[in-house]
Amino acid sequence: xxxxxxxxxxxxxxxxxxxxxxxxxxxxxxxxxxxxxxxxxxxxxxxxxxxxxxxxxxxxxxxxxxxxxxxxxxxxxxxxxxxxxxxxxxxxxxxxxxxxxxxxxxxxxxxxxxxxxxxxxxxxxxxxxxxxxxxxxxxxxxxxxxxxxxxxxxxxxxxxxxxxxxxxxxxxxxxxxxxxxxxxxxxxxxxxxxxxxxxxxxxxxxxxxxxxxxxxxxxxxxxxxxx
Numbered sequence: 001x002x003x004x005x006x007x008x009x010x011x012x013x014x015x016x017x018x019x020x021x022x023x024x025x026x027x028x029x030x031x032x033x034x035x036x037x038x039x040x041x042x043x044x045x046x047x048x049x050x051x052x053x054x055x056x057x058x059x060x061x062x063x064x065x066x067x068x069x070x071x072x073x074x075x076x077x078x079x080x081x082x083x084x085x086x087x088x089x090x091x092x093x094x095x096x097x098x099x100x101x102x103x104x105x106x107x108x109x110x111x112x113x114x115x116x117x118x119x120x121x122x123x124x125x126x127x128x129x130x131x132x133x134x135x136x137x138x139x140x141x142x143x144x145x146x147x148x149x150x151x152x153x154x155x156x157x158x159x160x161x162x163x164x165x166x167x168x169x170x171x172x173x174x175x176x177x178x179x180x181x182x183x184x185x186x187x188x189x190x191x192x193x194x195x196x197x198x199x200x201x202x203x204x205x206x207x208x209x210x211x212x213x214x215x216x217x218x219x220x221x222x223x224x225x226x227x
Contacts, residue, residue, distance in 0.1 A: 108180070148209075163197060
């Protein structure tokens, strides 16, 4: 792929990074009606502090991967619809904890919140490992001309380790934010990963050389010993 000039790439990354932090902060603290929401502060620190250093590393060492991660427009009609629905559900899932905090709908022990934070962090570490292993790990479902099948690292365990990392992060996010009610948005949002993966594998089998052989080698799509 043709990479954009470094200065433009950095500008795009900074804008996306800043916008993401602002939107998440508005959802959390706007809904809570206060900045005294320690669970949200810890959650954002877990996500954004490592992300800052990872982005710096990738800009220097793999700018093409960063550019791929900046793409958000899906090519396939099904993936476009899935993206819209999941985005709405994830926004709702990050809005509910603030409302929960404001109105006291649910209460979780500090120990439970901390354990959930640990799992969110582990999910993010796996996400970083996937990026290190696969420079073609785009945000959208697509196949590039020179793309090759990756079967090493986490890809030797499941065919879609990035989705497994996302599943970990999002599934434990409600507890990390001290809200049980957010599960009502997170569960249907994460369940959309199943049809997304099925449709993605159809595309990969059709357009990515060697993917059918890889499917025979690595049996499980998302969760080892399950599916």
